[in-house]
Amino acid sequence: MHLKKVSLFPEKYPKTDRYPFNLEIFHQTEGVEFSTPTTFFTGENGTGKSTLLRAIAHRCGIYIWQNCDRRRFEQNPYEELLYRFIDLEWTSGVVQGSLFGSDIFSDFTRLLDEWAAASPEVLTYFGGKSLITQSHGQSLMSYFRSRFTIKGIYLLDEPETALSPKRQLELLKILQETAQAGHAQFIIATQSPILISCPGATIYSFDSSPLRNVAYRETDLYRVYRDFFASSEGTGPR
Numbered sequence: 001m002h003l004k005k006v007s008l009f010p011e012k013y014p015k016t017d018r019y020p021f022n023l024e025i026f027h028q029t030e031g032v033e034f035s036t037p038t039t040f041f042t043g044e045n046g047t048g049k050s051t052l053l054r055a056i057a058h059r060c061g062i063y064i065w066q067n068c069d070r071r072r073f074e075q076n077p078y079e080e081l082l083y084r085f086i087d088l089e090w091t092s093g094v095v096q097g098s099l100f101g102s103d104i105f106s107d108f109t110r111l112l113d114e115w116a117a118a119s120p121e122v123l124t125y126f127g128g129k130s131l132i133t134q135s136h137g138q139s140l141m142s143y144f145r146s147r148f149t150i151k152g153i154y155l156l157d158e159p160e161t162a163l164s165p166k167r168q169l170e171l172l173k174i175l176q177e178t179a180q181a182g183h184a185q186f187i188i189a190t191q192s193p194i195l196i197s198c199p200g201a202t203i204y205s206f207d208s209s210p211l212r213n214v215a216y217r218e219t220d221l222y223r224v225y226r227d228f229f230a231s232s233e234g235t236g237p238r
Contacts, residue, residue, distance in 0.1 A: 028210035037179035043206025057081035097153035160192035
C-alpha cells in the first residue's frame with residue numbers, strides 16, 4: 001500500500017454551480033480511504049469517478065501524456081481544478097506512478113514511436129515491439145504487463161473500453177498477481193462487472209452521496225448484468 005487516504009475540502013471550492021464542484025458527492029464526502037492494493041470507483045457517467053481519479057493523479061505529480069492542442073466548443077475552466085482542493089496521505093512517502101486512459105494511451109503510443117525512431121531500446125520496456133503496430137487490445141496488454149512490474153501507484157480510467165471480455169479477464173489476472181506481489185497499488189474507475197469482481201478489492205460507488213464502500217453484489221453493475229441475463233434466459237436465439 002502506498003496511498004492511504006484522499007481528503008476533500010469542499011469549503012474551499014471556488015464555485016458551486018460548475019462541474020465538478022456542483023456534484024453533491026464532492027460536498028458530502030470528506031475523504032476516501034484505501035485499505036487494499038486494488039480499489040475500484042464505479043458509477044454512472046458524469047458522477048465524478050474519472051474526475052476524482054485525474055485529481056489524484058495531479059496531486060501525485062503524475063504526468064499526463066495527452067495532446068493539449070485539442071479544443072472543444074465550450075470550455076469549462078473549472079473541470080480540471082479539483083486537485084487543488086484535495087490532499088493525499090501516504091503510507092511511507094510518495095511513490096512514482098502513471099495514469100491510464102484510452103485517449104491518453106493513443107497519444108502516448110505515438111510519442112513512444114517517435115522516441116523509438118531515435119532510441120529503439122526504449123521498446124524493450126513494452127515487449128520489444130512498437131505499440132502502434134499491434135492491435136489496440138494487444139498493445140494495451142503489452143503496456144499493462146510491462147508497466148505494472150515497476151513499484152508505484154497506477155490509476156486506470158475505464159481500461160476495459162477497448163478490451164474484449166476475454167482480455168478483461170486477462171487484465172483481471174494481471175491485477176490480482178501484481179497486487180499480491182505487493183509493489184503496486186491500483187485505483188481504477190470502471191464500468192466493467194468483470195474487473196470489479198477482483199477478489200479482495202475495495203469498491204466505492206459514486207451512485208449515491210456520500211461516497212461509500214459497497215460489496216460486489218451490491219453494485220449497480222452486478223445487478224444490471226444479473227437481471228439482464230436472468231431475463232434473457234429462454235428468450236434468445238438457440
